[in-house]
Amino acid sequence: MEKTFNNKAWFMVLPVLVLVAFSAVIPLMTVVNYSVQDTFGNNEFFWAGTEWFSQVLDSSRFWDALWRNLAFSAIILLIQIPLGILIALNMPRQGIWVPVCLVLMALPLLIPWNVVGTIWQLLCRVDIGLFGSLVTKLGFSYNYAADPVDAWITVVLMDVWHWTSLVVLLAYAGLVSIPEAYYQAARIDGASRLAVFRYIQLPKMKRVLLIAVLLRFMDSFMIYTEPFVVTGGGPGSSTMFLSIDLVKMAVGQFDLGPAAAMSIIYFLIVLLLSWVFYTVMTTSDAKA
């Protein structure tokens, strides 16, 4: 059959193109323009060439923040994905507890980032915070404002509390879509609980888990608000992630040129990693 091509449909895409141009393309072009120039305000610019890129790539400040960010994302994925699967496996599949569990799980996701930061900042204070004072009373030395390890534990705990639910909900959606016949077949074969998980549940959850990994990776790699509110990048620069460092450079120090160069490098890393994840996801989808 001959396909009908109606090129007028392209006009329907026009509003989106205009929106993307104003919200993404034009700002990105401006950042590129800034990255090769120096400015002291007043809309006056001086050519700097690739100097800012060299400066960022030579600075240990950038590399430290990048490794910190990668380590943070790795820790987050290693905790949240298995924990999310474990919780989803233990959630009820039918009965009145299903909506209760779902609402409880969705609650942390509804809280804005800065509020989560403030909640945890108060919760972890050694003098008045429930968590902070409890841990101190139990005999542990804990102070997220002074000790780098404590600061990391706090930021990781906060992110786990805030975002594990997303993994749970996605994994749960994957689990409930498995037809009962699969479990019946497994029971007839006398399959163990582990075998059911390995050969039925995990393969069926694969697609949603890949989305969960992608979302959690991108979010944790671009994390800003929560650690900014709780630790402000400190103590010292122990929780100074790329985005916090970037804002400090651009808004705090008004170094727009180096900040623009750093934004572009950051953007390219995010783009590369997103492409790798996307490719892995679509390739494994095609094989499935």
Next chain:
Amino acid sequence: MDFSWMAWTLPTAAFFLTILGLLVAMAVWEYASPGGNPRVGVLRIETTRGDRLFITLLGSAFIHLGFLGFVDVDLWWATVASLVWAVFVFRFV
């Protein structure tokens, strides 16, 4: 409309015009031979012409950054390396 707040320079304008030119060229190529010529190359993933352009551009960006950060030679060599990379990608990926 005044776009002076975007702080345009001749090199960056040339850079974006090159990208635009590449996109237009890809559109013309697609019009001349539709379908995007999908194939599985050395990366063992299916790529179309557009994917190959994306891989080329992203790779070129990292080649330039790599030359800036780790190699002490003129940046034009990075551009030469990127062209070699482009030929490799369009031929084998």
